[in-house]
Structure formats: C-alpha cells, structure tokens
Amino acid sequence: MRDVYIAGIGSTTFGKHADTTIENLAVGAVVDALLDSSIDRAEVGALYLGNFISGPLNGKEVLAGIVADRIGLGSIPCTKVEGACASGGIAFRHACLAVASGQADVAIAVGVETMTHAPTKQTTAALNCAMDNENDGPSGLTFPGLFGLAWRTHAERYGTTRDHVSAVVKKNKSNGLKNPLAQMGAVLTNAEIAASVPICDPIQLFDCCPTSDGAAAVIVVSKSVADRISKQLNHPLVQVLAAVQTRGSPSIGGHADLISFSANVSAANLAYAQAGVTSKDIDLVELHDCFSIAEIIDSEDLGLVPRGEGGYWALEGRTSVGGDIAINASGGLLSKGHPVGATGIGQIYEVTQQLRHRHTNQVADAKIGMTHNLGGAGVACTVSILKGLM
Amino acid sequence: MRIFECLKCKKQYAKLGSVCASCLSLKFNEVEVSDSGKLVTWTTIRRAPAGFNVTAPYDVVVVDMECGIRVTGRLAAESLPPKMFATVQRISTEESSPIFSVVA
Numbered sequence: 001m002r003d004v005y006i007a008g009i010g011s012t013t014f015g016k017h018a019d020t021t022i023e024n025l026a027v028g029a030v031v032d033a034l035l036d037s038s039i040d041r042a043e044v045g046a047l048y049l050g051n052f053i054s055g056p057l058n059g060k061e062v063l064a065g066i067v068a069d070r071i072g073l074g075s076i077p078c079t080k081v082e083g084a085c086a087s088g089g090i091a092f093r094h095a096c097l098a099v100a101s102g103q104a105d106v107a108i109a110v111g112v113e114t115m116t117h118a119p120t121k122q123t124t125a126a127l128n129c130a131m132d133n134e135n136d137g138p139s140g141l142t143f144p145g146l147f148g149l150a151w152r153t154h155a156e157r158y159g160t161t162r163d164h165v166s167a168v169v170k171k172n173k174s175n176g177l178k179n180p181l182a183q184m185g186a187v188l189t190n191a192e193i194a195a196s197v198p199i200c201d202p203i204q205l206f207d208c209c210p211t212s213d214g215a216a217a218v219i220v221v222s223k224s225v226a227d228r229i230s231k232q233l234n235h236p237l238v239q240v241l242a243a244v245q246t247r248g249s250p251s252i253g254g255h256a257d258l259i260s261f262s263a264n265v266s267a268a269n270l271a272y273a274q275a276g277v278t279s280k281d282i283d284l285v286e287l288h289d290c291f292s293i294a295e296i297i298d299s300e301d302l303g304l305v306p307r308g309e310g311g312y313w314a315l316e317g318r319t320s321v322g323g324d325i326a327i328n329a330s331g332g333l334l335s336k337g338h339p340v341g342a343t344g345i346g347q348i349y350e351v352t353q354q355l356r357h358r359h360t361n362q363v364a365d366a367k368i369g370m371t372h373n374l375g376g377a378g379v380a381c382t383v384s385i386l387k388g389l390m
Numbered sequence: 391m392r393i394f395e396c397l398k399c400k401k402q403y404a405k406l407g408s409v410c411a412s413c414l415s416l417k418f419n420e421v422e423v424s425d426s427g428k429l430v431t432w433t434t435i436r437r438a439p440a441g442f443n444v445t446a447p448y449d450v451v452v453v454d455m456e457c458g459i460r461v462t463g464r465l466a467a468e469s470l471p472p473k474m475f476a477t478v479q480r481i482s483t484e485e486s487s488p489i490f491s492v493v494a
Binding site for chain 1: 405432442450452459486
C-alpha cells in the first residue's frame with residue numbers, strides 16, 4: 001500500500017447553523033480544505049462523505065454526489081458511508097484506502113450533520129436508530145442510559161466517583177473556550193456539574209455532548225502529489241501512519257465487559273501495529289467523549305491510561321494539555337459539539353492543526369497524534385494515527 | 391423464560407435470529423430456562439425515548455441469566471430498588487422486553 005498524506009483541512013464551526021442547508025455546510029468545509037491544500041479540484045479522484053441521519057432529519061440522501069455536484073467535481077465515485085457516530089472516521093479511512101491502493105492520487109473525506117434543524121424529539125428518535133432495537137431498545141434504553149450503565153460498572157470496579165468524572169467535564173469545557181470552532185466552552189465547578197439536571201443516573205446534563213450542526217473535510221494525497229505541492233503549501237504535511245476500522249457488538253449482551261468496548265481495543269492494537277508506534281509515542285488524542293464517562297473508558301481501551309485509572313488521571317491533570325497525554329485539547333464532543341457524521345473528520349482536523357503546531361490550544365512539540373471515533377453501542381470504531389512532518 | 395438454542399452448536403440467544411452467528415445453522419429450538427439472574431448494572435432513565443410508551447423515570451437493567459446469556463430489560467415499577475449483583479427474577483415480558491423484580 002502507498003503512503004498517504006493530509007494536504008488540506010477545512011471545518012465549519014460546530015453549533016447551530018439554522019440558515020444553512022446540510023449540503024452547503026459540507027460544501028463550505030470541502031472548499032476550505034481544497035484551498036488549504038492548493039490542489040485543483042480536477043485532480044480529485046474520489047469523495048467519501050460521512051453522515052448518519054440526513055434521511056430522517058433532512059429528507060436528503062445521496063449527499064456525497066450532491067456535494068460533489070455543487071462544487072463541480074468530475075465523474076468520480078462519490079460514496080456516503082454510515083456507521084452512526086463513527087461515520088466521519090469511516091469516511092476518512094475510505095479516502096485513505098482509495099489513495100493507498102492507487103485508485104486515486106487525491107481523495108476527499110467530508111463529514112456533515114445538521115441536528116438542530118429538526119425538533120428535538122425527532123432528532124433523539126433518529127439517534128436511537130443506532131441502538132440494537134431488537135435486543136436493547138425495547139427496554140427503553142437510550143444512549144445516555146448506555147453510558148449510565150457503563151459508569152456504574154466502572155464505579156463499582158475501580159471506585160470512579162462523581163468528582164473523577166467531573167474532572168473530565170471541567171477539562172473539556174475549559175479546553176473548548178480556547179477553540180474558536182467549539183459550541184460551548186465553559187468554566188464549571190464540581191458543584192455546578194453535580195447540580196445539573198439528572199438524565200440517566202449517574203449521567204447528568206453536563207456529562208452529555210450537545211446536539212450540533214457542522215461539517216469538516218480533509219484532502220488526502222499520494223506521495224507523488226505530496227512531493228509536488230509541498231513547496232506551495234504554507235503549512236507542513238501530515239502523514240497518515242494508520243487508519244483502521246473494527247467491529248464490536250451492536251448490543252449490550254455481546255459485550256464481555258461493560259467498562260470496555262472490544263472494538264476500541266482491537267482498533268487501537270491494529271493502529272499501533274500499522275503505524276509502528278506504541279501508546280507511549282502518542283502526544284495527544286482526540287477521542288470520542290460523547291458522554292464524560294466515555295472519555296475515561298476510551299482512554300483506557302486505547303492503552304493511553306492504565307485500566308481503571310482514567311478518572312484518577314483526569315483528576316490529577318495528567319490528561320490536560322501539558323500533562324502526560326493531552327486528551328481532547330479541542331474540547332472534545334462535550335464542548336466542541338457532536339454533529340454526528342462530522343465528528344470523526346473534525347477530530348482529524350484538530351489533530352492536523354496540532355501537528356502543524358497551529359492549534360489555538362497547542363500541545364507543545366506535538367509530533368504524533370491519534371483520533372478515535374466510536375459508533376452505536378460499540379459496533380463500529382475507527383482509530384487513526386497521524387505524524388507531523390515539520 | 392423462553393430463549394432460542396441453535397440445534398447444531400447449542401449457542402443460546404435471547405431473540406430469534408435467522409441464522410446462528412456461531413455456526414451459520416438455520417435451525418433453532420425454543421427452550422425454557424430459569425427466570426432467575428444476577429443484576430450486572432442499571433441506570434435510571436429520566437427522559438424516555440420519543441414514542442416509548444412507559445413514563446419515565448424507570449430503571450433499565452442488564453442481567454446475566456442463570457443459563458449464561460446477558461439480557462437488557464427493565465425493572466418493574468413495584469420492584470425493590472436495584473442493587474449491584476442483586477438476584478433478580480423475570481416476572482413478565484412487555485413488548486419483547488423482559489421485566490425483572492429484585493429478589494428480597
């Protein structure tokens with residue numbers, strides 16, 4: 001397989017875009033990414049679009065072809081991919097595969113979602129389609145509820161407390177204040193978090209990511225293209241060392257242990273092997289903190305924090321910028337927002353900015369970064385490892 | 391409680407699928423197993439999903455059944471409060487969700 005490089009990135013802000021159609025959000029991010037890459041659109045050989053629920057929420061499908069049409073791309077394969085919250089990460093992997101396999105020298109990965117355009121009930125009903133509605137849905141379980149189940153198990157086994165989990169919330173909300181793309185940065189106290197509305201015990205309102213609109217895009221290229229354009233760029237290239245995807249159980253009954261997702265563990269192991277690095281080499285990670293406890297579980301599954309110590313590391317500041325491993329310097333889903341299909345590409349955007357040393361919440365001397373995107377009840381996971389070529 | 395067992399490899403399922411994921415056999419037996427199990431974890435849902443016909447709050451529970459399968463269900467409103475690793479008994483099924491009660 002050929003080497004793959006990130007030549008350009010683009011992103012809208014994450015939050016409310018009430019007056020912008022879903023395809024125009026995606027178009028804006030793609031055009032920004034193309035301009036950032038200095039590549040002519042005529043060179044684009046494939047486009048992959050990550051989106052989860054444009055059908056039920058926007059009444060729009062075939063979005064990949066629509067976006068390509070709006071920006072005048074040629075008669076190239078344009079494919080929408082879906083893996084619930086991991087849709088963006090899957091789109092990125094497919095774009096990388098198109099370049100790595102030689103099918104294209106330039107490929108676009110774009111993720112997009114508009115969740116605030118529909119009434120909240122319609123949005124939550126659509127989100128619940130990512131659940132195994134044969135096995136888990138009939139109980140009345142929701143996604144916050146799934147992570148309430150996981151939190152209680154983690155607390156029982158490792159002594160994880162409200163204050164441990166609140167440390168994650170405070171860190172990510174605070175990081176969001178430094179990110180101009182973030183939806184809701186804030187300075188919060190333990191008391192404010194503990195007093196927030198109960199959602200699914202022990203999950204409370206500040207433990208949940210918001211619903212968001214947004215789009216992000218990445219241009220990936222082959223080595224020959226990267227070599228040609230490198231002198232024209234006003235930023236360094238970023239190499240994709242690994243872009244992997246794995247499957248876990250779609251239902252709770254299929255998970256051996258509710259404080260770990262097997263797809264996380266297998267994706268991380270595969271990505272480390274593919275990249276030829278270990279967890280010790282990772283300077284920062286953007287991981288899937290859809291709920292606060294998820295960050296703790298994910299950080300342990302990815303081997304970045306010892307099992308059971310995720311809450312303790314957060315409380316001790318070891319996962320803050322400047323700590324042992326910077327987790328979600330962007331503010332993560334909790335603060336930056338979670339326009340579902342855009343999230344995985346948004347993570348690539350954030351890590352690329354870090355590896356260019358141009359992030360507004362920069363991790364000092366960042367060389368290698370990781371992204372982690374998880375879908376459904378752990379049924380789909382992508383992990384990417386990126387290296388800055390400073 | 392009635393579950394489904396693959397005729398060929400004996401793998402058990404809470405819900406009937408079209409094929410056994412373990413051996414791809416198409417044939418299942420419906421078998422009666424104990425209604426008793428151990429509560430693995432739970433959460434109190436305070437905002438029910440849209441269209442769900444049970445009024446929140448209610449407790450969703452994960453139960454390891456004696457037969458060895460793990461199921462997701464709901465605690466009956468009149469049950470004793472949930473407790474980690476409590477013994478629970480399935481007392482009914484509502485719209486394909488098992489309903490459990492904590493055993494005193």
